[in-house]
Every structure is written in structure tokens, then in C-alpha cells.
Amino acid sequence: NAGVTQTPKFQVLKTGQSMTLQCAQDMNHEYMSWYRQDPGMGLRLIHYSVGAGITDQGEVPNGYNVSRSTTEDFPLRLLSAAPSQTSVYFCASSYPGQGIQYFGAGTRLSVL
Amino acid sequence: GQQVMQIPQYQHVQEGEDFTTYCNSSTTLSNIQWYKQRPGGHPVFLIQLVKSGEVKKQKRLTFQFGEAKKNSSLHITATQTTDVGTYFCAGPYDYKLSFGAGTTVTVRA
Numbered sequence: 001n002a003g004v005t006q007t008p009k010f011q012v013l014k015t016g017q018s019m020t021l022q023c024a025q026d027m028n029h030e031y032m033s034w035y036r037q038d039p040g041m042g043l044r045l046i047h048y049s050v051g052a053g054i055t056d057q058g059e060v061p062n063g064y065n066v067s068r069s070t071t072e073d074f075p076l077r078l079l080s081a082a083p084s085q086t087s088v089y090f091c092a093s094s095y096p097g098q099g100i101q102y103f104g105a106g107t108r109l110s111v112l
Numbered sequence: 113g114q115q116v117m118q119i120p121q122y123q124h125v126q127e128g129e130d131f132t133t134y135c136n137s138s139t140t141l142s143n144i145q146w147y148k149q150r151p152g153g154h155p156v157f158l159i160q161l162v163k164s165g166e167v168k169k170q171k172r173l174t175f176q177f178g179e180a181k182k183n184s185s186l187h188i189t190a191t192q193t194t195d196v197g198t199y200f201c202a203g204p205y206d207y208k209l210s211f212g213a214g215t216t217v218t219v220r221a
Contacts, residue, residue: 033208103155
């Protein structure tokens with residue numbers, strides 16, 4: 001049972017480049033979310049989805065887009081990368097939204 | 113901003129000593145969850161508390177939910193090097209889960 005799978009594990013971007021962080025879960029969870037983790041800031045919610053076709057903004061959504069075309073996948077898009085987006089990104093899923101969160105291994109992103 | 117506050121941010125502990133980390137919410141919570149993140153790893157669920165005044169134990173870890181359901185604590189007895197990591201509490205707000213900033217624990221052997 002794979003759980004929550006994130007790709008890539010590491011990524012280096014130049015300022016202005018775009019990219020998509022992938023997240024997939026095989027637990028049939030309705031709720032999926034993206035967090036970023038910065039030193040001393042804990043886990044901050046970027047975007048979340050309560051089911052296929054439904055997404056909403058979290059605490060720090062600017063500069064990021066999401067879509068949810070299937071229950072399994074919830075990609076996070078960086079439109080034009082900025083150094084302030086250097087962070088560790090975690091995808092999580094749960095059923096329901098306030099239930100136990102299962103996290104992926106994370107993507108460590110550096111924007112130069 | 114974060115609805116859940118955790119203190120202390122850092123905890124440096126001598127191996128074998130006890131310590132406690134605290135979590136406080138601005139509003140009453142239906143439940144509170146605790147997670148542990150090892151260095152370089154991802155957060156992993158430890159426990160969920162639901163009832164007022166509830167106390168749960170996992171080996172050397174004791175979790176408590178306050179009577180007013182607005183605070184929680186994690187007490188670790190006889191700290192070991194395996195306890196190193198960041199401990200997060202999380203509470204539900206507006207159908208989402210809000211995480212505290214975490215308590216990062218280091219252990220001196």
C-alpha cells in the first residue's frame with residue numbers, strides 16, 4: 001500500500017520558471033491538501049480539495065494553482081517561481097478533512 | 113494565521129530527563145491531533161484526543177486534552193535519542209486542520 005506519493009523529491013528552479021509538483025494517493029480519500037514547511041513556521045496550508053472538481057485556498061495560496069480532476073491526484077503548480085517559494089512541500093490526504101492526515105515524503109524545492 | 117500555538121519552539125533535553133510541550137487554541141476544539149516529524153522526514157500521526165480531560169499514553173509519551181478542550185500537552189518521560197524530532201499539534205478549524213508551529217526536540221547524550 002503506497003499511501004501518499006509525491007514527486008519529485010528534490011527540485012531546483014530558476015526564478016521565473018514554472019513546474020508542477022505531483023501528488024497521488026491510493027487510499028480513496030476525499031480530502032487532499034498541500035502544505036509548505038519553513039523553519040519556525042510549522043505547516044502552512046496552501047490549497048486543499050474536499051473532492052474531485054472542488055478546490056479552495058488555504059492560508060498561503062499566492063503563486064500556486066491546483067486542480068483535482070480525479071480522487072487520486074492533486075498536483076500543485078508554481079506559475080512563476082520566486083526565491084520566497086524555496087521550501088519543503090508536503091501533500092496530505094485524509095477522510096474526512098479534519099481527520100488523520102497522511103503525508104507524502106515531501107518535495108524539497110530551491111528557487112535560485 | 114495559525115489558530116493553534118505551541119510552546120516551547122525548541123526543547124533541548126538531557127537524555128533520561130522528562131519534558132512537556134504545550135498546545136493552546138484560541139477556540140474550543142472538537143478534537144486535537146499530535147504528529148511527529150523526524151529530521152528529514154514527514155509528519156506522522158501519533159494520536160487523537162476527543163474527550164474533555166482525556167489522557168492517553170503511548171509507552172513513554174503521555175497526551176492530555178484540557179478540560180475546556182482549548183489546550184493539550186505532550187509529556188515525554190525518560191527522553192531517549194529516538195525522541196528527537198519536531199512534534200506538532202493540530203486542531204480542526206473551518207473544516208480544515210490547523211497545525212501549530214511545532215516543538216523541535218534535541219537530545220544530549
